[in-house]
Amino acid sequence: MRRALLTGSAATAVVVGTLTPALAQTDERRCSPTRENVPVCSTDGSVATATFLDPTVTVTGARHVGLGQRGYVGPFAELHATRHAPISVGASSNVQDNVLLDARGGSGIRVGDRVILAHGSSVRGSASVGIESSPLPPQVAGTVDTLEGSVFLSFGSEVDGATVEIDSGVSALARVAPGVTLPSGFLVLPGKNVTTDAEASDPALGKVRYLTQADVAFNEAVIHVNESLARAYTELYREDPGAVHGVNLDPGHTEFNPDADLPSFAGDEQARPDSRNRVIGDVDLADTYDRFTQRTGERIAIRADEGEPFVVGHVDEMDDDVVFHALEHTDVHVGDDVRYGEGAIVHGGGRVVVEGQPEEQTVVGDRVRLGDGSVVFRSTIGDGARIGDRSGVVGTDLPAGTVVPPDTIVLNGEVFGAVEW
The missing domain is CATH 2.160.10.10 (Hexapeptide repeat proteins)
Structure with missing residues (x-):
């Protein structure tokens, strides 16, 4: 319900x-x-x-x-x-x-x-x-x-x-x-x-x-999900206009995310409609709301309205324009003391490691540094890894302590090439 x-x-x-x-x-x-x-x-x-x-x-x-x-x-x-x-x-x-x-x-x-x-x-x-x-x-x-x-x-x-x-x-x-x-x-x-x-x-x-x-x-799957979100958010708004603001509910009522959930801060489930950022749905943050607000910038979207749950450890620093999201039926787990650069994107999605076995989920370890404009998708990032500005790690198990230089694409476990622009 x-x-x-x-x-x-x-x-x-x-x-x-x-x-x-x-x-x-x-x-x-x-x-x-x-x-x-x-x-x-x-x-x-x-x-x-x-x-x-x-x-x-x-x-x-x-x-x-x-x-x-x-x-x-x-x-x-x-x-x-x-x-x-x-x-x-x-x-x-x-x-x-x-x-x-x-x-x-x-x-x-x-x-x-x-x-x-x-x-x-x-x-x-x-x-x-x-x-x-x-x-x-x-x-x-x-x-x-x-x-x-x-x-x-x-x-x-x-x-x-x-x-x-x-x-x-x-x-x-x-x-x-x-x-x-x-x-x-x-x-x-x-x-x-x-x-x-x-x-x-x-x-x-x-x-x-x-x-x-x-x-x-x-x-086709992405289009269907977003059509469903348009409908579900419209229903949520018409039921209660304040529920589509700030830290608040996901709309639920979709086949990929049927239940509407509130985020929790240090174990305290709550809504903060006046928050400057959008934290939506089943997001479990280790920080209190006050500490999270002190450590984060503006225009941040942590949106668990498709995949869920998101488990986010203590934030070291989160700059402006950071995005969290996940494909349907996948989740995101992030460790403690992670530093998120401006515009960093962490996106959950299953990664096939062994054919026929459950997919590996997206995990970011402790003390990771995500550079400005960096992208993590369908990957596991080991403790202490550093991903450079405007670099992408996709479909990869990145070992602990790895340093990905700026403007570098790591795809399916291999350096694919440079970001050319």
């Missing part, structure tokens, strides 16, 4: 602007996130079709922003549009924690249906993601059975003034540079900086690979 809801301040995202009739008439399914349309857009929409924006989302030029139905916009995301540089986001797309959509200085950003903008990713300038398409290369058309049309921009990736076509993707800490088109059927490899159309469409040049059936299946 959902626990008793605790009320707080009225739910409002930071919004500047009013509705533009021209935008509303372009597509009747679109909603502009003006003050009357947050955190549920549109405010009187049905639970089945409404888009939910976390109250911490920042929107400028709101009348020049159009959001499709069944979307989820996560904590501390930013959308910046102007009259001459609008932003549109299609149906069943999600804009996750600390994502940046900044059309200022360009002619606008268009994001299509079923696009995943994962934690810490960014789209800048004049850009198109998931709008155009081209024929799939034979290597994809002959091996991928079903394509529903989707795009995945992974953790810390960037699309800067570029075109990313339907049925493609950009891996963690990778980039598509201005003027480049990433065609359908290709995925940019982790950390790579794609600067030409040739690099975007020729795996032999070492920047991209072909899309696989596993990529498609992963996208």
Whole structure:
């Protein structure tokens, strides 16, 4: 059962602007996130079709922003549009924690249906993601059975003034540079900086690979989860507007996370709707609330509304823009005296070690140092390890004391290469 809801301040995202009739008439399914349309857009929409924006989302030029139905916009995301540089986001797309959509200085950003903008990713300038398409290369058309049309921009990736076509993707800490088109059927490899159309469409040049059936299946699962979160958060808000603020409940009522839970601090389960950060759901923190607040910065999202539980030891220091999240049916365990750099991402997910055996969960040991903009996903990080600024550790059991230099990708236990931009 959902626990008793605790009320707080009225739910409002930071919004500047009013509705533009021209935008509303372009597509009747679109909603502009003006003050009357947050955190549920549109405010009187049905639970089945409404888009939910976390109250911490920042929107400028709101009348020049159009959001499709069944979307989820996560904590501390930013959308910046102007009259001459609008932003549109299609149906069943999600804009996750600390994502940046900044059309200022360009002619606008268009994001299509079923696009995943994962934690810490960014789209800048004049850009198109998931709008155009081209024929799939034979290597994809002959091996991928079903394509529903989707795009995945992974953790810390960037699309800067570029075109990313339907049925493609950009891996963690990778980039598509201005003027480049990433065609359908290709995925940019982790950390790579794609600067030409040739690099975007020729795996032999070492920047991209072909899309696989596993990529498609992963996208489908993520899209379903975020559609479910849009519905569940809308229900939670309508039941109690204060429950979507600060330290508070996850919404529950989904097949992957059925129960609504409160975070606990030093064993004390509590809600703090006025907290400057978002700590959501079954998060067990070793620190008291006061100590945690003293040790942490701003725009922090620790969101156990999909995978759970999160067990977090005593925090040494946590800088701004840190994100915790986990895939459904997975958890995160973090040790004591960990230092989190600005924009660090810790994301739970199962890692297959022995075929047929239970997957290894994501664990970060004691006294670990996570650099600014670093990413940990589906990995075990040994005690005392140091991960450099803008480095990623994915699918790896990293031994205790290991030092990962800045701008380095460690993938499946091996150094994959540099973050090139």
